[in-house]
Amino acid sequence: MSRDLQYRPRNSSAGRFSSLGLLAGLILLSLTYTLFAAPEFSVLMSDAQIKKLGQKYGEMAERRLQSWQNLIKEIADLDEDEKLFRVNRFFNQMEFVDDIIHWHQKDYWASPVEFLITNGGDCEDFSIAKYYTLRQVGIPIEKLSIAYVKALRLNQAHMVLTYYATPKSTPLILDNLIPEIRPANRRPDLQHVYSFNGDNLWLSKKGRRSTLVGTSDQLKPWVQLQSRMENQDY
Template structure:
């Protein structure tokens, strides 16, 4: 914490401490309540594009980097939600970084998908919505790819994932960065 205070000040330290306290308070809740709490809590952090914060496009910030700056873009929300849910005991094989096409705005976006029940539509945690809904209910989103530590997938009409690539270099690089920060 002294390093965070030195480079980013008391506000960053307070944000990290608040995150830690809140996530710890979610440990004994049901998985459904944990999803709601995590999505709501983290969506309160402010959005900002990578080229403004990191001075580069498509930068995947670690949870620590996101908390220190207090700002992030859609990928950064997905990353911190993913690692937060892992801390709370969620199965990493059911969580996917998901690139989607946002139909109304007309652009690509990233959300976190949770395959709670095999064969059912995944539920979506999105920094643009405090509501957690199944993908098939989110008429504004068209899923493109699902990414996790095992590979890159597409989804069929029966909500079955099929692998299209063995791994994502960006995901592997992120995992290494997060491991160094622990």
């Protein structure tokens, strides 16, 4: 994750956690950045696109992409609980790799395609891939948020995906650290700081979105990811 988020990667599931007051600094920094609305993108791929990437990145990359697309088709008409379970299980098979090792950058938010091609990424890459896949299979945007948290037992920053069955319900946590999907009140090891989706940015409190503080295009790494996804050429 980036300096804008006051996060430092380590050889673990996340980087070193710093002050919970990072939001004020983050928003101030974002005022100097050119903002634009973050659109939602389809992650459906054609067989020709998958084949092209397979020729460039190898047979295993092609298989992972095809398995992902097959998953999207298979779960499209299932209930939301099953979609969550299947998507979480699928992406948690990927390998955790720190950005500094994987991308030779302190912070890089990979697209789902990049994540699958390279068979690895760090916590935000797991969360982003799950987010876009669940959006593709029909989970409404208001039910999903990517949450920046502190993993208390590890004393490290971390990212997870959260799902709200209703606006007032306790969110479920989809996490690459553990295989089970648990409600936030059963994850006392996570201290929530803020969360965002394709529309909004919230401060978090007691595992839930709390105060709306703006739109997600205030997050520079998120804006950069959107731009790459909009312009990626298969």
